Amino acid sequence: MKIKKPSLSxxxxxxxxxxxxxxxxxxxxxxxxxxxxxxxxxxxHEDLPLLNLAGPVTGLIVQPIIGAISDKTWSPRWGxxxxxxxxxAIIGSLCLFAFPFSPALWFAVGLLWILDVGNNMxxxxxxxxxxxxxxxxxxxxxxxxxxxxxxAGIVLANASIFIFQxxxxxxxxxxxxxxxxxWLYYSxxxxxxxxVSTILWSVLKTPEIPPSDEEFNEIKKHNALPLSERIKTxxxxxxxxxxxxxxxxxxxxxxxxxxxxxxxxxxxxxxxxFRESMNFDASQALSQAAKMNTxxxxxxxxxxxxxxxxxxxxxxxxxxxxxxFLTGIAMLSIPYIQDPLLVILPMILFGIGWAxxxxxxxxxxxxxxxxxxxxxxxxxxxxxxxxxxxxxTVTFGPIxxxxxxxxxxxxxxxxxxxxxxxGVLALRLKQPKSIDEDEREVIPTGGxx
Numbered sequence: 309m310k311i312k313k314p315s316l317s318x319x320x321x322x323x324x325x326x327x328x329x330x331x332x333x334x335x336x337x338x339x340x341x342x343x344x345x346x347x348x349x350x351x352x353h354e355d356l357p358l359l360n361l362a363g364p365v366t367g368l369i370v371q372p373i374i375g376a377i378s379d380k381t382w383s384p385r386w387g388x389x390x391x392x393x394x395x396x397a398i399i400g401s402l403c404l405f406a407f408p409f410s411p412a413l414w415f416a417v418g419l420l421w422i423l424d425v426g427n428n429m430x431x432x433x434x435x436x437x438x439x440x441x442x443x444x445x446x447x448x449x450x451x452x453x454x455x456x457x458x459x460a461g462i463v464l465a466n467a468s469i470f471i472f473q474x475x476x477x478x479x480x481x482x483x484x485x486x487x488x489x490x491w492l493y494y495s496x497x498x499x500x501x502x503x504v505s506t507i508l509w510s511v512l513k514t515p516e517i518p519p520s521d522e523e524f525n526e527i528k529k530h531n532a533l534p535l536s537e538r539i540k541t542x543x544x545x546x547x548x549x550x551x552x553x554x555x556x557x558x559x560x561x562x563x564x565x566x567x568x569x570x571x572x573x574x575x576x577x578x579x580x581x582f583r584e585s586m587n588f589d590a591s592q593a594l595s596q597a598a599k600m601n602t603x604x605x606x607x608x609x610x611x612x613x614x615x616x617x618x619x620x621x622x623x624x625x626x627x628x629x630x631x632x633f634l635t636g637i638a639m640l641s642i643p644y645i646q647d648p649l650l651v652i653l654p655m656i657l658f659g660i661g662w663a664x665x666x667x668x669x670x671x672x673x674x675x676x677x678x679x680x681x682x683x684x685x686x687x688x689x690x691x692x693x694x695x696x697x698x699x700x701t702v703t704f705g706p707i708x709x710x711x712x713x714x715x716x717x718x719x720x721x722x723x724x725x726x727x728x729x730x731g732v733l734a735l736r737l738k739q740p741k742s743i744d745e746d747e748r749e750v751i752p753t754g755g756x757x
Contacts, residue, residue, distance in 0.1 A: 313443040313517065323513040324441060325453045327393065330506035331430050332461025333499045334400050334423065338363070339575040340466050340601050341492060342407075342420060344594045347580075348488050349413040354709045356576045357701040359417055363572075364701060366424040367694030371432035375687030376542035376549075378433045379680065380530045382523075387516035389433035389440065389683070397507040399426030404500035408493040428690075430507065435686040439674040440517060448619055448671045452612050455667035459608030459659070462601060464502075468495040469598035473591070489591065523680055542684075549684045554676050556738060557685075560669060561692045563734045567632065567665065568696040570726035573704060573719055574639060580716035585643050596648060600655050607659020608666070615664055624668045629734045631668075635661030636727030643717040661727075 316324075343351075346359050374392055381388050403423035410416035434454075442450045469492065476491040519527060530541060579597035582588050588596060619627045638654035638661070645651050670689070677685040704719075712718035 313441065315443060315446060316441065320514070321442070321446070321450055321453050324438065324510055325450070325457050326513070327397070327430075327507040327510035328434060328454050328457035329461045329464075330397060330499075330502040330504065331393075331400075331427060331434070332458045333465045333502045334404060334427055334461075336462035336465025336601070336605070337404070337407075337495060337499050338420070338423070338427075339462065340579070340598050341469060341495065341594070342416075343576050344579050344590065344597075345407075345410070345416055345488055345492070346413060347590065349410065349416055351413060354705045354714065357572075357704045357708075359413075360420075360572070360576060361698070361701045362417070362421040362424045364694035364696075364698030366421065367428050367690055368698065370425055370428040371690040371694075372546045372684060372687030373542045374429055375432045375436060375683035375685070376545040377683075378436065379545070379683040380527055380541065382519050382527050384518075388519070389437040390511045390516060392433040393430035393437070394507055394511055396426045396429030396431070397503045399423075400430065401426075401500040401503040404496045404503060408488055408496045410488065432687050432690060433683065435670060435689075436683040437516070438670075439682045439686070440679070441514070444675050447674050448624070448667070449613070449616050451671040451674070452616050452619075452663070452667040454670075455663050456609055456612035458666045459605040459612060459663065461502075462605040463609065465495060465499060466598040466602040466605065468498055470595045470602075473595050526680070545681075545684050546688065549681055549688060553685075553688065556676060557673060557689070557692075559733075559737050560673070560689075563632075563730050563737070564692040565696045565699075566726045566730035566733065568693050569700045569704075570636075570639070570723035570730065572697045572700045573723035573726070576704075577708075577716045577719040577723075578642075581643060581720050584716045586646065586648065596651075599648075600651055603652050603655040604659035604662060607656045608663040611660045612663040612667065615660075615667065619668060619671075624672050625734070625737050628664050628668045628737075629731055631661040631664035632727055632731035632734055634658075635665075636724050636731060639720055639724030639727060641724075643720050 343356050343360070346356060351359055378389050378392055381391070383391065400423055403419050403426060407416065407419050407423070410419060438450045438454060439447065472491045472494045473489075476494070518524075530538065533541070578600065579593045582593040582596045583590065586593075586596070615627055634657040638658040641654045642651060645654070670686075673685065673689055674682065707722075708714060708716075708719050712722060
């Protein structure tokens with residue numbers, strides 16, 4: 309018998325998503341600080357894509373497997389999804405504490421691999437967790453709230469970078485220090501604390517919904533299998549789910565190919581671009597990139613929940629397509645702006661796009677996949693993210709070196725073109741119908757905690 313999920317209040321949905329703040333603080337440091345750290349330790353422009361191979365590889369392997377395992381998990385004390393994102397947060401926290409002490413490039417790259425395992429272990433069950441808890445009529449709001457915390461976490465990460473540089477950097481430059489500047493350490497320490505504390509908040513504040521009788525019987529049947537069979541089960545679940553995947557998700561994968569390729573280009577080359585376009589030194593470029601990433605994520609915070617009524621009125625597809633075009637326009641314009649303050653304008657557009665990308669596709673997919681397979685399908689959705697990233701890591705180094713004149717400015721323009729292509733492909737998406745078609749979208753306005 310299918311369990312009817314109660315509608316939750318604003319604050320219940322808020323508390324459920326607080327843990328995303330810590331996860332995204334960690335991702336914010338990865339986006340802004342890790343590649344400059346690689347450069348501080350001796351990496352060149354053409355090395356950066358390959359050095360970021362950890363993200364796509366761990367995402368490709370960890371998220372769908374953890375999703376499939378969590379679908380078959382239930383503990384009356386710990387729940388279904390919460391044990392996984394708590395363990396992932398602890399792994400990530402330990403890596404963040406160690407990262408600024410990296411003595412060499414190889415050490416930093418190794419830590420990035422372990423950090424990505426922890427972040428992906430926390431990320432995937434969290435996506436499924438929101439879908440588990442909310443009825444279809446609140447999914448858009450739930451995932452846009454998650455998008456809000458995506459922006460908030462990255463804002464705090466980037467703001468900490470340029471604030472600590474201002475407070476503790478003094479006249480120090482990277483060229484003079486010949487290594488990782490000390491003022492950067494503090495951002496990683498804060499991230500390590502937030503990674504665990506915010507996850508604990510959501511774990512303690514949000515009970516999970518017990519499985520239905522049918523789901524519980526399936527879980528007991530799975531747990532009774534021999535160990536060798538249980539090890540094989542997640543892989544078989546992934547294969548079967550891909551075979552049965554809705555047509556909408558196949559079309560979305562084409563959009564994601566260009567969208568996430570372009571995003572990875574942006575994260576890798578935005579700081580080098582400022583060195584090239586504004587003649588900044590490495591330390592100034594990192595600070596400028598942090599400010600711009602802060603700007604677009606503040607924009608994400610502002611617009612994340614505002615997109616919910618727009619998606620209800622015009623449909624998620626139209627809002628998503630529009631957001632992709634806005635992001636493409638932003639990336640195409642950034643390299644031509646010489647005033648550091650005026651770069652804020654395209655970053656606001658970038659933030660609107662990021663808010664939509666981090667919420668709308670997840671809500672659309674969550675409505676059309678079965679509850680008992682939500683974990684594995686959220687993992688497969690992440691595969692659609694990390695496969696383009698993997699392609700980018702092995703292809704873009706030669707592209708930027710041989711076709712783009714080893715220019716970070718040209719790399720950012722290249723990413724903008726890819727966003728426009730993603731928007732054109734998104735026009736082909738057919739709005740999926742939810743399993744519970746009679747459920748009308750509602751926006752919670754408050755209520756008890």
